[in-house]
Amino acid sequence: MAEIWKGSPVAAAISETLVKDVEELKAKGVEPTLAIVRVGERPDDLAYERGAMKRAEKVGVRVVNEVFPEDIEEEVFFKELIRINTDPDVHGILMFQPLPKHIDGVKARAMMDPAKDMDGCTTGSMAGVFTNTAIGYPPCTAQAAMEMLHYYGVEIKGKKAAVIGRSLIIGRPVAMMLMHENATVVNCHTRTVDVPSITSKADILIAAAGVLRSVKPEFTNPDQIVIDVGINWDEEAGTIAGDVDFDAVEPVVKAITPVPAGVGSVTTSVLMKHVVEAAKAL
Amino acid sequence: MAEIWKGSPVAAAISETLVKDVEELKAKGVEPTLAIVRVGERPDDLAYERGAMKRAEKVGVRVVNEVFPEDIEEEVFFKELIRINTDPDVHGILMFQPLPKHIDGVKARAMMDPAKDMDGCTTGSMAGVFTNTAIGYPPCTAQAAMEMLHYYGVEIKGKKAAVIGRSLIIGRPVAMMLMHENATVVNCHTRTVDVPSITSKADILIAAAGVLRSVKPEFTNPDQIVIDVGINWDEEAGTIAGDVDFDAVEPVVKAITPVPAGVGSVTTSVLMKHVVEAAKAL
Numbered sequence: 001m002a003e004i005w006k007g008s009p010v011a012a013a014i015s016e017t018l019v020k021d022v023e024e025l026k027a028k029g030v031e032p033t034l035a036i037v038r039v040g041e042r043p044d045d046l047a048y049e050r051g052a053m054k055r056a057e058k059v060g061v062r063v064v065n066e067v068f069p070e071d072i073e074e075e076v077f078f079k080e081l082i083r084i085n086t087d088p089d090v091h092g093i094l095m096f097q098p099l100p101k102h103i104d105g106v107k108a109r110a111m112m113d114p115a116k117d118m119d120g121c122t123t124g125s126m127a128g129v130f131t132n133t134a135i136g137y138p139p140c141t142a143q144a145a146m147e148m149l150h151y152y153g154v155e156i157k158g159k160k161a162a163v164i165g166r167s168l169i170i171g172r173p174v175a176m177m178l179m180h181e182n183a184t185v186v187n188c189h190t191r192t193v194d195v196p197s198i199t200s201k202a203d204i205l206i207a208a209a210g211v212l213r214s215v216k217p218e219f220t221n222p223d224q225i226v227i228d229v230g231i232n233w234d235e236e237a238g239t240i241a242g243d244v245d246f247d248a249v250e251p252v253v254k255a256i257t258p259v260p261a262g263v264g265s266v267t268t269s270v271l272m273k274h275v276v277e278a279a280k281a282l
Numbered sequence: 283m284a285e286i287w288k289g290s291p292v293a294a295a296i297s298e299t300l301v302k303d304v305e306e307l308k309a310k311g312v313e314p315t316l317a318i319v320r321v322g323e324r325p326d327d328l329a330y331e332r333g334a335m336k337r338a339e340k341v342g343v344r345v346v347n348e349v350f351p352e353d354i355e356e357e358v359f360f361k362e363l364i365r366i367n368t369d370p371d372v373h374g375i376l377m378f379q380p381l382p383k384h385i386d387g388v389k390a391r392a393m394m395d396p397a398k399d400m401d402g403c404t405t406g407s408m409a410g411v412f413t414n415t416a417i418g419y420p421p422c423t424a425q426a427a428m429e430m431l432h433y434y435g436v437e438i439k440g441k442k443a444a445v446i447g448r449s450l451i452i453g454r455p456v457a458m459m460l461m462h463e464n465a466t467v468v469n470c471h472t473r474t475v476d477v478p479s480i481t482s483k484a485d486i487l488i489a490a491a492g493v494l495r496s497v498k499p500e501f502t503n504p505d506q507i508v509i510d511v512g513i514n515w516d517e518e519a520g521t522i523a524g525d526v527d528f529d530a531v532e533p534v535v536k537a538i539t540p541v542p543a544g545v546g547s548v549t550t551s552v553l554m555k556h557v558v559e560a561a562k563a564l
Contacts, residue, residue, distance in 0.1 A: 123409040126409040126413050127408040129412070130458075131450055157473055160480075176412075182471070182473035184468060184469070184474040186468035193440045198442075
């Protein structure tokens with residue numbers, strides 16, 4: 001029977017610190033402000049936006065909702081994005097992606113100052129994660145996985161970590177962040193041969209492949225910490241579920257994060273942390 | 283007894299292709315041009331510069347030597363760098379680093395267009411290596427290691443690779459490049475516990491720790507390909523030597539690159555390849 005590590009206490013601990021930081025900033029006349037840029041009305045975006053706004057309210061971060069119609073002209077959208085990016089009262093930007101197909105995402109990201117890039121999507125933020133320097137911010141989900149490890153007191157230095165998945169949103173950045181904290185990291189992916197033989201030797205397993213319940217007991221070991229970053233729709237059960245087959249894996253590992261109520265619950269707190277850092281850096 | 287894989291045939295093969303590319307470019311009125319920016323007279327820089335100029339001559343790349351005194355004022359140097367960077371006749375820049383202490387290296391690198399950054403030192407190039415997109419160029423040495431694998435027909439996809447060392451010049455970028463070619467990569471470093479137990483399971487071992495003869499037989503296995511990227515000064519022998527204890531390891535692995543005459547011999551060819559690519563991209 002594993003310890004089940006929920007995200008809510010982690011989120012609460014981060015938020016608690018942020019509340020104080022925001023008070024201090026406001027005393028200095030700075031109101032930390034996040035612009036949420038959304039094009040269209042995708043249900044996922046709307047759900048995350050609601051969550052982010054709720055969290056923002058809790059910690060005292062101001063949110064400016066920049067909502068544009070799905071069919072906005074590219075040129076018009078770019079002008080708006082430049083306006084938002086250069087607005088001195090906006091400390092951070094969260095831009096939902098992918099953008100509609102008629103808008104060039106590469107160009108749009110290039111218009112964002114990495115210093116305002118709260119979710120690690122710019123070239124500067126990517127280089128920052130790769131080089132471990134303070135350019136931009138890492139993707140919130142990748143950092144949320146790290147916050148889980150920190151909060152629950154996992155020693156990272158000198159440990160073996162395995163990451164399943166190599167996306168730019170979670171797999172690759174979290175592998176880098178683990179290495180920057182001196183873990184020895186192996187990054188598995190779709191072309192990896194015999195994944196269980198590799199991941200079962202790790203002290204820390206980050207499941208971020210985006211494949212429903214694909215991580216089975218043979219991927220793990222009894223001393224392993226399993227961080228499940230997957231958010232998949234389980235058609236049969238009509239609910240979201242993780243990359244880890246929780247019912248099968250939970251009995252055989254040391255600790256595991258559930259889905260839902262795990263890493264996903266920490267993401268908006270990390271987003272707010274980035275906004276506060278950006279406001280402080282002003 | 284291992285196959286001993288030298289760098290010279292790899293360099294020759296790259297150069298041969300480049301000669302044709304350069305002819306085609308010149309027929310179109312484009313003379314591929316590399317600016318070598320050197321501050322001071324460091325012996326290592328001078329040695330590499332000579333090698334690069336020799337290679338450039340062989341393939342038909344024009345070199346502009348931009349040499350500045352060690353005590354050049356920062357402001358003056360920056361103006362020169364901007365001039366070089368904006369010169370339309372300069373396709374690529376190799377800037378020797380580290381720069382003298384009174385010159386801010388971060389600022390200097392930020393002045394270079396990643397499209398002219400022939401040795402992967404800019405933020406854009408780093409992000410390019412991390413994200414596997416065509417922003418800038420990877421560091422020449424990291425790519426030289428990959429060129430060795432390609433030339434000697436090593437299958438990378440689905441193989442296990444271990445990289446020792448996590449520098450931004452070789453360890454981290456080569457780990458990324460191996461993963462982009464679908465190897466499963468583990469990146470070992472100074473805080474890794476029991477390196478031999480990890481590296482000995484790899485099909486491909488990249489030794490890039492910069493520690494003289496630190497890779498011993500127990501780090502390897504009989505089917506392993508060993509690419510030695512180390513260039514260390516052996517005080518006792520009065521010569522350069524690799525990270526791998528060649529005499530001990532060579533008898534027990536499948537293939538190995540020597541030092542000198544291994545990966546190091548390929549670096550200037552990769553540099554010229556980047557210049558030609560930059561000239562083509564014009």
